[in-house]
Amino acid sequence: RSAEVVILGAGPAGLVLGNLLHRAGIDCVVLERADRARLHARARAGFLAEHTVRVLDRHGLADGLHRRGRPHATCEFRTGDGRFRLDYAGLGRGERHTVYPQQHLVADLLTSYLAAGGRLHFATEAHRVLDTDGERPTVEASGPDGRPVRWRARYVAGCDGRHGAARRSLPPGAVVHHHDHGLSWLGLLAEAPPSLDAVGYAVHEHGFAGHMARTPEITRYYLQCDRGTPPEAWSEEHIWRELDLRMRAAEHGPLHRGSIVQRTVVDLECDVVEPLRHGALLLAGDAASLLTPSAAKGANLAVLEAELLAAALVDEIAHGDGRALDGYSGRCLEYIWRAQEFSHWMVRLLHAAPTPHGVPSSFDEGLRRARLAALRTSRAQQDWFAENYVGL
Ligand code: FAD
Numbered sequence: 001r002s003a004e005v006v007i008l009g010a011g012p013a014g015l016v017l018g019n020l021l022h023r024a025g026i027d028c029v030v031l032e033r034a035d036r037a038r039l040h041a042r043a044r045a046g047f048l049a050e051h052t053v054r055v056l057d058r059h060g061l062a063d064g065l066h067r068r069g070r071p072h073a074t075c076e077f078r079t080g081d082g083r084f085r086l087d088y089a090g091l092g093r094g095e096r097h098t099v100y101p102q103q104h105l106v107a108d109l110l111t112s113y114l115a116a117g118g119r120l121h122f123a124t125e126a127h128r129v130l131d132t133d134g135e136r137p138t139v140e141a142s143g144p145d146g147r148p149v150r151w152r153a154r155y156v157a158g159c160d161g162r163h164g165a166a167r168r169s170l171p172p173g174a175v176v177h178h179h180d181h182g183l184s185w186l187g188l189l190a191e192a193p194p195s196l197d198a199v200g201y202a203v204h205e206h207g208f209a210g211h212m213a214r215t216p217e218i219t220r221y222y223l224q225c226d227r228g229t230p231p232e233a234w235s236e237e238h239i240w241r242e243l244d245l246r247m248r249a250a251e252h253g254p255l256h257r258g259s260i261v262q263r264t265v266v267d268l269e270c271d272v273v274e275p276l277r278h279g280a281l282l283l284a285g286d287a288a289s290l291l292t293p294s295a296a297k298g299a300n301l302a303v304l305e306a307e308l309l310a311a312a313l314v315d316e317i318a319h320g321d322g323r324a325l326d327g328y329s330g331r332c333l334e335y336i337w338r339a340q341e342f343s344h345w346m347v348r349l350l351h352a353a354p355t356p357h358g359v360p361s362s363f364d365e366g367l368r369r370a371r372l373a374a375l376r377t378s379r380a381q382q383d384w385f386a387e388n389y390v391g392l
Contacts, residue, residue, distance in 0.1 A: 003029040003119070004317055006139050006153040008126045009160030010039060012102065013285025013302035015109035017157055020059060020310035022118040026317055029119040029151065031126050031141055033160070039110065043189055043262060045102040045299035046214045047072065047199075050095040051392050052303045059307075064108040069100035072213065074198040075389075077372060078248050080205075084376045085198060091379075092386030101214050102299055124149065126165035129156050133279040139165070154280065155313060159306070161286040162271070171278050181268040181292065181347050182354045184229065185210075185222040188239065192258025194219045195247075201350055202247045203372070208350045209246035211255075219256070222266075222293075224351065231263040268292040268347060272336055275329035276305075282328065284309050289336045294346040295389065297339040304392055305332050335392055342388040349375070 005021055007014045010032035021028045032039070048065070056062035073089035073096035089096040114120060123144035130138045139151040158166020170176075185208070193216055200211030207224030214220050223242055225234075234242070240257055249255050272289045276282060285302035308331060312324035352360030352368045374381045 001029075001149065002152040003027050004153065005029075005155045005157060005313060006031065006151045007157045007159055008129075008139070008164055008166055009158075009285075009287070010034075010106070010110065010120060010122075011159060011161065011285060011302065012045075012105060012109070012299050013287070013306045014157070014159030015106060015113060016055070016059075016061070016303050016306035017159060017284065017310050018118055018120070019061060019109060019113050019116070020307065021313060022113060022116055023059070024310070024314045024318065026314060029121065030113070031121050031124045031139065031151070033123070033125040035122045036110070040103055040107050042106070043101055043103050043214070043218075043220075045293075045296060046099050046212060046220065047097045047296040048100055048105070048303075049097060049300045049390050049392060052300045053098055055303050055307045061109060061112055064104060065098060065100045068104065069098040070213075072097045072099045072199070076196060076198040076200050077375070078200065078202040078252060079369075079372060080203075081369075083248075083252060086375075086382055086385065088382075088386035088389055092383045092389075093391060095386075095390040097296075097390060099213050101218075105299075126160060127168075128165055129158070129169035129281055132156070132169065132171065132281040137280040141165075154317065156281050157309060157313075158281060158283045158287040159285050159302075162290045164287055166281060166283055166287045167273070169281060170273065174278060175274045176271050177274065178271040179269065179344075181270075181351075182227065183268040183347070183351055184225050184227045185266045185268065185293070186225045186229065186231065186234065186239075187262075187264045187266050187293070188221045188223070188260050189214070189262035190219050190221060190258045191217065191261050192219055192256040193217060195253070195255040200247060203350060203368070204246040204248070206242060206246055209243055211247065218261075219258075225265065227267065229265060231265050236260050266293060268294070270340060270343065272333070272340060274333065276332055277325070277329045282309060282313075282325075284332075288332065289340065291339060291343045292347055294350065295339070295343040297343055297392070300392055301335060301339055304335060308332060338388075339392065345371075345388075 005028040194213040210222035
């Protein structure tokens with residue numbers, strides 16, 4: 001089997017790329033490990049930056065988002081010293097988020113790609129990409145029946161996340177810059193309406209807690225937990241007790257309770273692969289760089305990179321102009337490192353760095369308090385925050 005471009009993974013990166021290439025008349029195919037029902041159910045991101053909405057708008061992929069997404073532009077910080085709000089649409093570049101669950105975006109992108117006649121194989125797992133330096137790289141995969149399948153391509157786009165086949169196929173010279181914050185969050189979806197009209201970031205001696213709207217019926221919460229905590233370790237009662245305590249519900253108002261319908265433990269780790277191009281293998285999205293969820297950047301970067309990669313591949317395949325493809329990695333890495341830097345700053349705003357014995361040093365705790373105080377009191381700091389929080 002063959003295609004000019006074989007795309008691994010049908011997440012935001014792979015599907016934006018597939019839609020754009022297919023419309024430009026480039027022969028491509030998407031291989032996706034999961035089945036369609038699983039993709040529709042995979043709840044992760046929810047906060048889309050204005051840049052992301054502009055990309056999706058430019059290519060006619062934003063109808064669902066405009067119909068069902070909601071604008072969002074406030075965050076609230078809660079600490080032992082009280083609370084403060086930032087209305088970030090009035091700060092920095094004046095941009096806001098659109099809240100639209102990632103699984104809805106993925107469903108929209110799938111519908112549009114398949115309706116336009118795009119080729120996609122569900123339940124097909126890529127194992128390795130071979131001969132990335134040769135003329136015809138090959139993807140070794142297995143289909144829904146478990147039988148091996150080989151795809152020959154001119155280019156392979158690795159959009160299959162951090163644990164995918166693209167990462168496993170990197171040549172020995174590839175550098176993966178990795179950082180582990182040593183912190184973990186229990187990520188929760190509650191069947192309950194949002195409890196405040198803002199993203200809530202709470203800093204408490206028990207650890208961080210976060211509140212993020214998803215839909216009028218579903219809210220995402222985060223609770224910092226010890227590394228290695230199994231997702232099922234905390235009872236629902238314990239979860240709500242900790243959320244009430246850390247979000248200081250007694251002081252600032254009750255949280256709307258509901259069943260916990262999803263739990264995942266996210267270790268706050270991040271990495272960057274450098275470069276993003278290895279011969280015919282090109283990386284985008286989480287396959288290129290993993291970010292912590294602290295600043296909601298991952299899905300936004302995935303869309304930005306997919307648009308750049310699509311334009312570069314069209315230039316090269318349809319017009320024989322390889323300049324954009326040569327510059328693809330360098331261009332993306334500028335965005336990636338800026339997003340990594342801001343996400344890192346957010347982690348340090350919300351947690352003191354852990355020490356080997358678990359208790360943060362009082363010095364580091366003092367730095368964290370100073371960061372929050374600067375954000376509360378300095379307009380220049382607030383403008384910088386807003387620009388980086390929503391921007392790319
Ligand atoms: P993915 O969405 O991971 O898609 C990769 C696809 O590849 C998947 O469908 C997978 O099934 C498939 N795949 C994997 N391996 C193979 C294989 N071997 N063969 C074939 N297919 C394969 N980002 C934000 O911007 N805003 C947020 O608010 C936000 N919140 C988050 C909350 C949580 C709890 C988490 C975990 C992440 C969050 N993120 C957020 C990050 C965001 O979800 C990711 O950055 C985003 O999904 C990256 O898109 P992607 O297309 O690169 O990868």
